[in-house]
Amino acid sequence: MNPENKYLPQFVYGGIDGSVTTFAVVSGVVGASLSPVIILILGFANLFADGFSMAVSDYLSVKSEEDLKRKNTENSSAPKKAAVTFFSFLGVGFIPLISFVLASVTGSPSLLRNQFLYSIILTGLALMIVGWLKGIVTKKDKIKASLETLLIGGTAALIAFLVGYLIKTLVI
Numbered sequence: 001m002n003p004e005n006k007y008l009p010q011f012v013y014g015g016i017d018g019s020v021t022t023f024a025v026v027s028g029v030v031g032a033s034l035s036p037v038i039i040l041i042l043g044f045a046n047l048f049a050d051g052f053s054m055a056v057s058d059y060l061s062v063k064s065e066e067d068l069k070r071k072n073t074e075n076s077s078a079p080k081k082a083a084v085t086f087f088s089f090l091g092v093g094f095i096p097l098i099s100f101v102l103a104s105v106t107g108s109p110s111l112l113r114n115q116f117l118y119s120i121i122l123t124g125l126a127l128m129i130v131g132w133l134k135g136i137v138t139k140k141d142k143i144k145a146s147l148e149t150l151l152i153g154g155t156a157a158l159i160a161f162l163v164g165y166l167i168k169t170l171v172i
Contacts, residue, residue, distance in 0.1 A: 006077075008137050010084035014054060015130040018093025020153045021050055023123045024160035026096045030116050031164030036100050043097045047090060055086035095126040120157075127153040 025046045029039045059082035066073050099118035103111035111118070131149025135142035 005137065007081060007084040008133060010058060010081045011088040012130055012134045012137055013058070014051070014085040014088030015092035016127070016134070016149060016153070017054060018047070018051060018089035018091070019095055019123055019126045019130065020156045022047055022093040023096040023119065023153065024156045026100070026116070026119055026123075027157040028160035028164035031161035031166075032168040034164075034168075036103065036112075036115060039100050040097065040104065043100070047093045047097070051086050051089035051093060054089050055082040058082045058085040092126050092130060096123045098122055123153065123157075124150055 022043055025042045026039050029042060059078045062078035062081050063073065063076060066076055066078065096119050099111060099115040099122065102108070103115045127150045128146040131146035132142045134140075134149060135145030138145065
C-alpha cells in the first residue's frame with residue numbers, strides 16, 4: 001500500500017460505520033415519530049460511544065496482528081489506526097445529525113420541516129464518497145463501491161425506520 005494510503009482503510013471503515021449507525025439511529029427515531037431532541041441525544045450518544053468502541057476494537061485488532069507477527073510493538077501503528085477510525089467515525093458519523101443540529105440552533109421553519117430529508121441527502125452523499133474511497137482502497141470499481149455502500153447504508157436505515165415504526169405501533 002502506498003504510504004499516502006496507509007490509514008485510508010481505517011478512514012473508510014470508521015466513516016461507513018459512523019454514517020450508517022448514526023443514520024440508523026436517526027431513522028429509527030423518525031420511524032417511531034419521536035422528537036428531534038431524542039435524535040440528538042441518541043445520535044450523539046451513539047456517535048461517541050460507538051466511535052470509541054470501534055477505535056478500541058481496531059487498536060486491539062492491529063495490536064494482536066502485530067503481536068502474532070512478533071513485531072516490536074513499541075513502534076506499533078495500532079494507536080494511529082485506532083485514532084483514524086475514531087475520528088473518521090465521528091466526522092462522517094456526524095453528517096446525519098447536521099440538519100437536526102442546525103434546525104435546533106437556528107429554528108428555521110424550512111429546516112425544521114425537512115430535517116430528515118436533508119439528513120437522508122447528506123448521509124447518502126457521505127456514503128457515496130466513502131464508498132468511492134473504499135473503491136480506491138480495494139482497487140475496485142469506484143462507482144460500484146459507492147452504490148454498494150449507499151445500498152448497505154440505506155438498507156440499515158430502512159430496517160431501523162421500520163423497527164422504530166413497528167415498536168411505536170405496538171407501544172402506543
